[in-house]
Amino acid sequence: MAAYLGEVELGLSPLPRRRRKELIRELEANLIDEAESLGLASEAAIGAVLDAKEAPSDIARELVATETDSSRHRRRTKLLAGGAVGLATGGYLLILGLVLNRPWRLSMSIGLALGLAVGVGIFWVRSHWQRMNPAARVLLAMALGTLLATPMGFIMGKTFLWTWLSYGTFAGYLVERFQSGRKPVGWIMDNLAFTALLFSLATVQQKHWFLEWSDWQLVLRSMLFNFVLQVGVWGGLHLHRLLDGHWLLKPNRA
Amino acid sequence: MDRELLKGSTPLLLLSLLSEGPMYGYQIIETVRTRTEGSYTLKEGALYPALHKLEAAEFISSYWETQPNGRERRYYAVQPAGAAFLEAKKREWKQFVDMVQGFVGPRG
Numbered sequence: 001m002a003a004y005l006g007e008v009e010l011g012l013s014p015l016p017r018r019r020r021k022e023l024i025r026e027l028e029a030n031l032i033d034e035a036e037s038l039g040l041a042s043e044a045a046i047g048a049v050l051d052a053k054e055a056p057s058d059i060a061r062e063l064v065a066t067e068t069d070s071s072r073h074r075r076r077t078k079l080l081a082g083g084a085v086g087l088a089t090g091g092y093l094l095i096l097g098l099v100l101n102r103p104w105r106l107s108m109s110i111g112l113a114l115g116l117a118v119g120v121g122i123f124w125v126r127s128h129w130q131r132m133n134p135a136a137r138v139l140l141a142m143a144l145g146t147l148l149a150t151p152m153g154f155i156m157g158k159t160f161l162w163t164w165l166s167y168g169t170f171a172g173y174l175v176e177r178f179q180s181g182r183k184p185v186g187w188i189m190d191n192l193a194f195t196a197l198l199f200s201l202a203t204v205q206q207k208h209w210f211l212e213w214s215d216w217q218l219v220l221r222s223m224l225f226n227f228v229l230q231v232g233v234w235g236g237l238h239l240h241r242l243l244d245g246h247w248l249l250k251p252n253r254a
Numbered sequence: 255m256d257r258e259l260l261k262g263s264t265p266l267l268l269l270s271l272l273s274e275g276p277m278y279g280y281q282i283i284e285t286v287r288t289r290t291e292g293s294y295t296l297k298e299g300a301l302y303p304a305l306h307k308l309e310a311a312e313f314i315s316s317y318w319e320t321q322p323n324g325r326e327r328r329y330y331a332v333q334p335a336g337a338a339f340l341e342a343k344k345r346e347w348k349q350f351v352d353m354v355q356g357f358v359g360p361r362g
Contacts, residue, residue, distance in 0.1 A: 023302070025326075025328075026279065026302065026328050027298060027302070029278070029279070029280075029325070029326060029327050029328060030278075030279045030280045030283075030298060032325065033278070033279070033280035033281075033327070034280055034283075037280065037284070053297070053298065054297055054298065054299045058299055059298055059299040059302075062299045062300070062302075062303045063299075063302060063303055063306070065303070066302075066303035066306050066307055067306070069307075070306060070307060070310035073310065073311075074310055126312075127312050130312060130315040130333055131315050131317055131331075179334050179335060180334040180338075181338070241335060241338075241339065244311035244312070244313065244335075244339075245339055247307070247311065248265045248307055248308065248311055248313070248339075249265060249266075
């Protein structure tokens with residue numbers, strides 16, 4: 001068995017050492033399970049079973065091809081999913097900027113920061129916390145989103161506006177929350193809660209009651225931006241899953 | 255049985271099995287062999303790449319678990335995205351079977 005696994009490992013040489021060891025460990029566990037299940041004890045009996053299997057170089061080739069293909073696919077989907085968030089938020093702000101006569105660079109910077117840093121970052125890292133319970137995943141995504149949104153705090157100039165971090169928090173929350181579907185009432189409640197959070201943070205930051213409820217346009221704009229962010233994350237997730245589905249059902253072997 | 259058809263269906267077959275509960279590699283091979291009465295044998299060179307692809311797509315996750323005898327096994331478990339994908343594909347499959355049945359099935 002050691003010789004068989006050694007040959008497979010040799011074929012896995014293009015992969016990083018850690019990944020190679022993990023794949024060999026898994027294959028070894030499989031072979032031991034099979035030997036136990038068949039009641040094989042002698043090396044000769046195990047050797048006979050191994051002889052009937054696929055050649056080690058074939059297994060290694062399949063594994064290496066899958067690893068390479070997976071990395072390519074992951075890079076592409078994370079970038080596109082994050083890009084959807086950036087396109088939605090940046091695009092909305094660009095239109096708003098044109099209407100309100102604000103600099104377009106600001107809209108683009110926010111779109112890039114939200115989409116590429118926050119979007120791609122969360123989509124990329126979340127695979128590492130998949131086995132945690134849903135509440136912990138949401139909290140982690142919110143924390144990471146907040147952290148990745150840090151550059152947005154500097155977007156308005158020299159003063160650090162930490163209210164902008166809440167968009168990263170919201171994006172992180174949405175990525176995890178949308179994983180198992182969200183009803184329309186959930187969308188509305190999320191939007192209202194984060195709009196309220198944003199105005200509360202602005203009040204603390206400005207050290208005076210920030211929101212005049214009579215200023216309905218400001219409230220509406222905030223809610224609309226949050227809605228665009230919701231649509232962006234939802235769209236990004238759906239795009240991600242669509243690409244995953246096509247990729248998975250593509251035959252792996254020639 | 256058409257092996258090309260089976261190859262394309264491996265991810266769905268695996269998702270379907272894992273939706274019953276977490277399983278390790280050899281357990282999957284044995285379950286497939288038993289359920290197909292030996293007509294389909296999933297080989298390691300097809301099983302593990304398919305599992306790793308499903309994991310890369312975040313449709314399943316994996317974890318190592320130590321057995322009472324001290325040995326370790328890597329278990330795979332379905333994730334919400336995988337369950338949703340499987341349900342969607344099951345619906346598509348049913349529509350497809352119904353449609354084909356309308357042509358090749360017995361006429362009432």
